[in-house]
Amino acid sequence: MxxxxxxxxxxxxxxxxxxxxxxxxxxxxxxxxxxxxxxxxxxxxxxxxxxxxxxxxxxxxxxxxxxxxxxxxxxxxxxxxxxxxxxxxxxxxxxxxxxxxxxxxxxxxxxxxxxxxxxxxxxxxxxxxxxxxxxxxxxxxxxxxxxxxxxxxxxxLVPQLLPSLSNLQHAIDKAKAFYEPSFDRYADRYRDRPVIYTTAAGANYGAAYSYAICVLMEMQWINSQAIHANEFFHGPFEVVDRSACFIALLGCDGTRRIEERARDFLLRFGDRDNVMVLDAAELDLSGLEQPFRGLFAPLIFFDVLWVFAYRLAAMRGQAMLEGRRYMKKITDY
Amino acid sequence: MxxxxxxxxxxxxxxxxxxxxxxxxxxxxxxxxxxxxxxxxxxxxxxxxxxxxxxxxxxxxxxxxxxxxxxxxxxxxxxxxxxxxxxxxxxxxxxxxxxxxxxxxxxxxxxxxxxxxxxxxxxxxxxxxxxxxxxxxxxxxxxxxxxxxxxxxxxxLVPQLLPSLSNLQHAIDKAKAFYEPSFDRYADRYRDRPVIYTTAAGANYGAAYSYAICVLMEMQWINSQAIHANEFFHGPFEVVDRSACFIALLGCDGTRRIEERARDFLLRFGDRDNVMVLDAAELDLSGLEQPFRGLFAPLIFFDVLWVFAYRLAAMRGQAMLEGRRYMKKITDY
The missing domain is CATH 3.40.50.10490 (Glucose-6-phosphate isomerase like protein; domain 1)
Structure with missing residues (x-):
């Protein structure tokens, strides 16, 4: 410990x-x-x-x-x-x-x-x-x-942080094992889509952002945007139809109800097969103490989604880190 | 005055x-x-x-x-x-x-x-x-x-603001007249594209954001993202190819060089016909005093792009404010 x-x-x-x-x-x-x-x-x-x-x-x-x-x-x-x-x-x-x-x-x-x-x-x-x-x-x-x-x-907050750190990797490993069985199904569905959006709020917004711009856009050349889960209702939700692809993050910080509302809308007006939900409430985070349960949720999501990215890359035939045309290939910009 | x-x-x-x-x-x-x-x-x-x-x-x-x-x-x-x-x-x-x-x-x-x-x-x-x-x-x-x-x-800053306010509408009207002749050409090119991105930095980021989520996504159901013009180089730029559509804003605040760098990249690796540049340096903003020249640039851009949105909507056959499926049509979400 x-x-x-x-x-x-x-x-x-x-x-x-x-x-x-x-x-x-x-x-x-x-x-x-x-x-x-x-x-x-x-x-x-x-x-x-x-x-x-x-x-x-x-x-x-x-x-x-x-x-x-x-x-x-x-x-x-x-x-x-x-x-x-x-x-x-x-x-x-x-x-x-x-x-x-x-x-x-x-x-x-x-x-x-x-x-x-x-x-x-x-x-x-x-x-x-x-x-x-x-x-x-x-x-x-x-x-x-x-x-x-x-x-x-x-x-x-250090007394809450230290035990949370000790239990973090185990929580991540369990989360990966929990979601992994569903990844091939979603990777197969998402492989040829022109756009995949992510949604999140609060502590999770950064992970949604990083996944959109550094993984989907940078490594897979898939169009994306990390949509703040309440801003979603003030414009972006109008692109939702049965074919729209989303990855919705639901964490366990104070903004969870914002993320729930976006998920509920997506499941109602989108196609459930095109809405991949990662929900911290489904995971065993018992080793993490608040507020770090909520604060480490985005790291857990990101590590889990990193596995999904490789699955998606394999199905698309586009290697992950090698899949760049400009970054580290051209230097004079 | x-x-x-x-x-x-x-x-x-x-x-x-x-x-x-x-x-x-x-x-x-x-x-x-x-x-x-x-x-x-x-x-x-x-x-x-x-x-x-x-x-x-x-x-x-x-x-x-x-x-x-x-x-x-x-x-x-x-x-x-x-x-x-x-x-x-x-x-x-x-x-x-x-x-x-x-x-x-x-x-x-x-x-x-x-x-x-x-x-x-x-x-x-x-x-x-x-x-x-x-x-x-x-x-x-x-x-x-x-x-x-x-x-x-x-x-x-009030002594700089008051005369700037007096000259603002005139600056907007002139900017509209300046850009309007090019709008039909871009609207015709952009009408059937699956994604149109906007880029900006500093004071202009909000206008790029609003155009992406409230105009393109909400009113025209076009996929979009407002990309911060430096964050662009840390992931998003990998989606750029000759077919990628962008609206690049270049203002006149302290972050202008960031916006210029994104524009230069887009014009080099994208297709010039698919990169619409709105550049405050091309406009007559002489009636506006700094820092409000830079601070009002986003309003000028947004008002100008509002005209473009109507042109795009007409070519796509999708009315602007009526083009919503959820907002103000469904209330129980």
Whole structure:
């Protein structure tokens, strides 16, 4: 059983312990940006002395927020640490006098060099290595944010976080086993569709976003959009007909009823065979304590859907990570 | 020439003048939510004593941010004032002790009744009435936010705003006349496409979002997504081929270079005939003063694209506002 936060995280917390901080910027691009959304959800629910913003790294630089200064903490993330915009954002933030913490797989990467403090995490997507999700990007981000909130006296969620981390990988493995039998059926149905939408709210929105833009669009060239499950009713739902394909996420944070309403509409006006529902209520999450049950739901969904992506890719005959025409193939854009 | 802020705005500012405020929540749904994004852009760039968040109304309620309390100002918007989630958000915020200001066409609507202070604006989309854009949702929101920033001593942008408002409708009319000749050509090309994407950054993102979800998806049942112009390079750009259809917005705020980069990529790897570029640099915006040149660009784009939507609808044989299967036709969802 995990009894303390990761060493990198403790060092980072110690490095900032005497700093007067009032605002956190969560800054990244693409898939790494997607985890910042549930990070902000955690902060919105629990932070008293800290306000926060989530920004794409280049937007952050160009926007040049007036709150960026000595009282700002900027947490940046890039898997490889080579994302140019994110490394540039770290330099930009440091020049503005802010405290910078970089999350990356590679402590020697350009992002790591650009930031003041580095917190390493692990990933299985790109490397294929088997990891414990307790060391994943989500886990490390929540350790960092929970540690900060405890340090600032806002709330101490660490006692709920540590056991949740210990039980996380098991919950993910069980969720994969639960959904896997249905994947071939859906992959066969979804393989030739021109568009697959995802819906989610609250802590799950980032996972829906990442799946839409980094998996469906980037790796499978399938048109997509992550639709916020209430915004759905203010425009997007008009595209729903019996042929429209959706992946609907239902988590277990405070926004669950928003996600339920979208699911109910999809099952009523769409075709049930074209609406794949991933519902945290069907899973055994008993080892996770609130609020982390809700906050880790998107990681569980994303890991589960990663398996689905490979199934879909196999049926479409388009390899996953190799299925790119521009990213890492052309460099002068 | 406009010499003072609208009476409603002045009354609202007067009502909150002695309140200690630290955080602004910008809350709405769909098209009304879209204007809150440039509102936040204005605040991010210029606010010193006020931090801010933008939320879909039901997300706001379910999320129940810890910053929501007596020092919070919640600005809500709903065109008709009948959007249930937004009226509920106003009640929720008042119960939490926050100050609430409602923006709506109808000062007798449920939203107006729910909020403490009401600021009316005008719109031509739903009513067809000819209005002066100086009284539009964008204009009234900027008056409110600029007035607040001046009142708090953060910065006084009112001297730049007032002449900009006086010249706004003329700038819109000229922009429409400039783009209109190209619309039939693009409408004919785009009429049967399964997906049309929009791209934008900074102050323009909201307009790209609203066009994607409220016009293309809601009124024309065309699949879409508003892609942030830098996020574009972290996944979505992989769907680009010669047949992919885009509407690319290029404004004149600090994020312009992000939008230029997306446009350059689209023109290089897509088909120029399938990439409609709306570029503020081509327009005569000389009557608008910065930062409002950049902040009004999205309104100009949206009004221009509204004309394009009718052209597209005519060619597709699908009427605009009548082209809905669910919204205002079914009520029990």
């Amino acid at each position: 995990k009894t303390e936060l990761n060493e990198d995280v403790r060092k980072a917390l110690s490095a900032v312990s005497d700093r007067q901080l009032s605002h956190i910027f969560l800054v990244a691009c693409g898939g790494s940006l997607s985890i910042m959304h549930p990070g902000k959800y955690l902060l919105d629910r629990h932070a008293l002395t800290l306000t926060s913003d989530v920004y794409n790294a280049d937007e952050f630089i160009c926007r040049r927020p007036r709150q960026l200064g000595e009282k700002a903490l900027v947490i940046l993330c890039s898997q490889t640490g080579t994302t140019k915009e994110t490394a540039a954002a770290a330099r930009f933030a440091r020049e503005a006098g802010a405290t910078t913490i970089a999350m990356t797989l590679d402590p020697k990467s350009p992002l790591a060099s650009a930031a003041e403090v580095v917190v390493a995490y692990q990933a299985h997507y790109t490397t294929g290595a088997k990891i414990d999700a307790a060391n994943s990007n989500y886990a490390v981000l929540y350790m960092l944010l929970s540690g900060l909130l405890a340090q600032r006296g806002d709330v101490d | 406009k010499t003072e802020l609208n009476e409603d705005v002045r009354k609202a500012l007067s009502a909150v003048s002695d309140r200690q405020l630290s955080h602004i929540f910008l809350v709405a749904c769909g098209g009304s939510l879209s204007i809150m994004h440039p509102g936040k852009y204005l605040l991010d760039r210029h606010a010193l004593t006020l931090t801010s968040d933008v939320y879909n109304a039901d997300e706001f309620i379910c999320r129940r941010p810890r910053q929501l309390g007596e020092k919070a100002l919640v600005i809500l918007c709903s065109q008709t004032g009948t959007t249930k989630e937004t009226a509920a958000a106003a009640r929720f915020a008042r119960e939490a002790g926050a100050t609430t200001i409602a923006m709506t066409l109808d000062p007798k609507s449920p939203l107006a009744s729910a909020a403490e202070v009401v600021v009316a604006y005008q719109a031509h989309y739903t009513t067809g009435a000819k209005i002066d854009a100086a009284n539009s949702n964008y204009a009234v929101l900027y008056m409110l936010l600029s007035g607040l920033l001046a009142q708090r001593g953060d910065v006084d």
